[in-house]
Amino acid sequence: MLIRIKQKSSSGNLQNFITFASKPIKDEMKIALIAHDGKKADMVHFLSGFREQLNHSDIELVATGTTGSHIEKAGFKVQRLLSGPLGGDAQIASMAAQKELDMVIFFRDPLDKHPHEPDVQMLMRICDVHNIPLATNPAAAGLMFQQLTSRLKS
Numbered sequence: 581m582l583i584r585i586k587q588k589s590s591s592g593n594l595q596n597f598i599t600f601a602s603k604p605i606k607d608e609m610k611i612a613l614i615a616h617d618g619k620k621a622d623m624v625h626f627l628s629g630f631r632e633q634l635n636h637s638d639i640e641l642v643a644t645g646t647t648g649s650h651i652e653k654a655g656f657k658v659q660r661l662l663s664g665p666l667g668g669d670a671q672i673a674s675m676a677a678q679k680e681l682d683m684v685i686f687f688r689d690p691l692d693k694h695p696h697e698p699d700v701q702m703l704m705r706i707c708d709v710h711n712i713p714l715a716t717n718p719a720a721a722g723l724m725f726q727q728l729t730s731r732l733k734s
């Protein structure tokens with residue numbers, strides 16, 4: 581299925597089209613998980629609510645370093661990359677750019693400062709460039725996760 585949306589350009593002309601293609605049923609998927617310190621508990625809580633689906637052997641999890649250690653302690657299998665400030669966000673952006681990810685869940689803390697804010701912005705930009713579903717809060721992540729996992733072969 582193809583959905584086309586006509587958009588008004590800054591000059592007011594209806595000339596831009598955004599195209600979404602619904603993805604086919606998948607055999608496996610890879611989800612990236614990142615949470616700022618103030619949101620790590622929310623990430624674990626979120627994942628625990630989907631434990632049954634996440635234990636599906638065809639869902640692979642990858643996370644930035646410290647987020648990953650919290651996720652591991654909660655009993656999930658996850659590939660841990662570098663910590664965010666040391667390049668973990670950049671590693672996930674690289675995976676997104678190479679279309680290796682089906683979804684990025686990034687619980688940002690909007691009330692805190694982050695020394696690696698350029699990396700955070702870069703990751704979100706790369707997701708938009710490559711049309712990778714990106715959820716930055718649990719409400720959005722829940723909706724996307726349910727929709728995505730419904731495409732997994734049972």
Ligand SMILES: O=C(CO)COP(=O)(O)O
Nearest residue numbers: 644645646647663664665
């Ligand atoms: O800083 C982060 C995201 O920008 C997350 O990194 P950690 O998971 O290593 O804390």
